[in-house]
Amino acid sequence: MGIYHRPDKLKDALALLEAERVIIAAGCTDLFAATEAQELGSGSGDVVLDVTALSELQGIQKVAKGWRIGAAATWSDLVAASLPPAFDMLKQAARQVGGIQVQNAGTLVGNICNASPAADGVPPLLALDAEVELLRPGGIRRVALRDFVTGPRQTARENDEIVSALLVPEGSISGHSAFEKLGSRSHLVISIAMVAACLEVSDGQVTGAAVAVGACSPVAARLSALETALIGVVVDDIEDVVGEAQISAALSPISDVRGSAEYRFEAVPELVRRALRSAAEAAGCSI
Secondary structure (H helix, E strand, O other), rough: EEEOOOOOOOOHHHHHHHHOOOOOEEOOOHHHHHHHOOOOOOOOEEEEOOOOOOHHHHOOOEEEEEEEEOOOOOOHHHHHHOOOHHHHHHHHHHHHOOOHHHHHHHEEEHHHHHHOOOOHHHHHHHHHOOOEEEEEOOOOOOOOOHEEEEEEEEEEOOOOEEEEEEEHHHHHHOOOOEEEEEEOOOOOOOEEEEEEEEEEOOOOOOEEEEEEOOOOOOOOOEEEHHHHHOOEEEEHHHHHHHHHHHHHHEEEEEOOOOEHHHHHHHHHHHHHHHHHHHHHHOOOOOO
């Protein structure tokens, strides 16, 4: 039999991390499936550490240099939170993560740590330049999200670390944003492709842009070439700037049961245009 721990004090959780190798649980909407085991914690040496009772890991707060999303914050917490418009793309993604039961239990940090190429939370958080805060006994470190997710089901978290929060810097929350997802239906489906876009607009021109694509490469990717090309463009012309070459250079989609690589390559430019159009409209510009 495995052992299950749900401490309510952070020091107890850190002590357990120091003493044992654990399976960290937060929401558990995909944890069991990701193990590919017959039972979670069924091995004689399995130790499960549930972090959802730790008050230090709960909530979504404005902090001195931006926003902090605790590791135990759920998708429903995010949707209910009062946040700047730049977070709209993340809220839109949250509303499409499973059904309401999954949104009530699942956590953003769990979505990141699961590290699926189709994780809906990753593109919006990439576009927000999010950082991952990790705690270990005696220390804390921060890693950019782009460096934290290293591959399918792979992250930079060490065995003695807990992801305690996601941090969004102040400088990334001045624009308006939108999220577009392609699936076989609108909800309760794994993404074939998805796009998160955030635009800063001044006097009818783009002054800042962040665009990220998920489910089309081993790790979600920012479209840096497109972001650069958008700067200074009149809002009415932003859809014309979107080129397949700018997009395909950053992606390496696979063919699977949900769609072929060719289909994904064809779909992403249109999803990007839709996301940019919606972000511009949210900023008060009609296209």
